[in-house]
Amino acid sequence: MTKQLNKIEELITELCPKGVVFKELDQLLDYEQPGKYIVNSTEYSNVFLTPVLTAGQSFILGYTEETNGIYQANTENPTIIFDDFTTSFHWVDFNFKVKSSAMKMLRPRFDINLNFRFVYYAMKCINYTPKDHARHWISQYSKFKIPVPPVAIQNEIVKILNKFTELEAELEAELEARKRQYKHYRLELLTFGNDIEWKTIDVVSKKVSSGGTPKTGISEYYNGVIPWLRTQEVDFNEIWDTGVKITESGLKNSSAKLIPENCVIVAMYGATVGKIGINKIPMATNQACANIYFDEAVVDYRFAFHFLSSKYDYIKSLGTGSQTNINAQIVKKLQIPIPSLSEQKRIVSILDKFDSLVNDISIGLPAELNARRQQYEYYRNKLLTFKEYVG
Numbered sequence: 001m002t003k004q005l006n007k008i009e010e011l012i013t014e015l016c017p018k019g020v021v022f023k024e025l026d027q028l029l030d031y032e033q034p035g036k037y038i039v040n041s042t043e044y045s046n047v048f049l050t051p052v053l054t055a056g057q058s059f060i061l062g063y064t065e066e067t068n069g070i071y072q073a074n075t076e077n078p079t080i081i082f083d084d085f086t087t088s089f090h091w092v093d094f095n096f097k098v099k100s101s102a103m104k105m106l107r108p109r110f111d112i113n114l115n116f117r118f119v120y121y122a123m124k125c126i127n128y129t130p131k132d133h134a135r136h137w138i139s140q141y142s143k144f145k146i147p148v149p150p151v152a153i154q155n156e157i158v159k160i161l162n163k164f165t166e167l168e169a170e171l172e173a174e175l176e177a178r179k180r181q182y183k184h185y186r187l188e189l190l191t192f193g194n195d196i197e198w199k200t201i202d203v204v205s206k207k208v209s210s211g212g213t214p215k216t217g218i219s220e221y222y223n224g225v226i227p228w229l230r231t232q233e234v235d236f237n238e239i240w241d242t243g244v245k246i247t248e249s250g251l252k253n254s255s256a257k258l259i260p261e262n263c264v265i266v267a268m269y270g271a272t273v274g275k276i277g278i279n280k281i282p283m284a285t286n287q288a289c290a291n292i293y294f295d296e297a298v299v300d301y302r303f304a305f306h307f308l309s310s311k312y313d314y315i316k317s318l319g320t321g322s323q324t325n326i327n328a329q330i331v332k333k334l335q336i337p338i339p340s341l342s343e344q345k346r347i348v349s350i351l352d353k354f355d356s357l358v359n360d361i362s363i364g365l366p367a368e369l370n371a372r373r374q375q376y377e378y379y380r381n382k383l384l385t386f387k388e389y390v391g
């Protein structure tokens with residue numbers, strides 16, 4: 001690493017000692033609208049060949065059998081897919097179709113000599129969060145400036161950063177394999193025959209409740225000290241804090257109620273429907289959370305957490321309406337197996353260990369991956385910081 005950094009310093013001294021020219025992204029990149037590449041059917045299957053992409057976090061939504069309107073990309077001719085609303089983006093070097101019209105495909109202009117991958121890394125350094133639901137590439141994002149050092153320097157920087165991303169991809173692949181292994185063992189441990197009694201949640205819980213939202217137009221209801229949970233914070237996780245706090249007045253004047261720690265929480269609305277969490281501190285929730293306070297003489301709450309998490313797809317499938325929402329009555333009638341408490345605790349002990357191995361960023365592969373990501377971001381920002389040339 002030191003040798004490569006020294007080489008870059010030598011090239012800077014030789015090729016641009018007075019600084020580097022900065023250029024707007026639209027001076028470097030052309031874009032294409034996605035219209036002719038949008039998938040017609042969302043009946044995806046892993047047996048099909050062509051991935052359907054989103055520029056958001058999920059990236060690959062599924063695979064389609066459609067053969068027309070495929071965007072052609074490869075390692076020699078890659079593209080950057082860019083979400084016009086969120087400004088998230090991905091590097092793509094394989095053929096694909098897209099789901100949304102709110103996307104642009106970016107490629108380097110033919111009249112510019114540059115390393116396209118360098119531009120991708122430079123875009124990662126742009127600190128911008130959209131504040132409105134509008135298209136951002138033409139109006140704002142393409143006007144951001146990035147440093148454009150001589151191509152020899154760009155190439156050396158890309159070599160270093162590619163090594164980081166390749167190692168990160170290897171660690172991600174290994175972690176994903178462990179997650180699949182975890183799901184396999186979870187399925188085995190949580191599959192029961194007719195010899196185990198099954199009961200509905202309303203029978204084995206002390207209380208099932210949903211929360212409420214204080215009126216958003218009343219400032220005295222917010223910025224208090226009472227944690228108030230929203231469904232976007234429920235993600236198969238232990239919840240130790242919330243992004244929003246409400247006041248005693250907000251709690252009193254809404255249907256929100258405090259729930260004790262170690263409730264199993266089921267998200268009921270929107271994009272997170274069916275996801276499960278556990279609150280590790282007393283808190284209030286909004287009306288889109290079903291809060292289950294189990295009778296621990298019958299059900300270990302962590303056993304219930306693991307079991308309901310394993311049933312995510314099924315719970316999600318119970319949703320109705322355009323947002324595929326569920327309600328507290330559906331949650332109450334979900335059935336769970338009731339092995340002996342000792343057997344529940346044995347299963348919990350095994351699954352908690354697996355869960356830590358694949359999700360706890362303080363140990364094992366997750367910790368190593370997190371460290372590599374931090375190291376990559378440090379060197380990326382360091383390598384892409386240049387003195388601007390003013391001619």
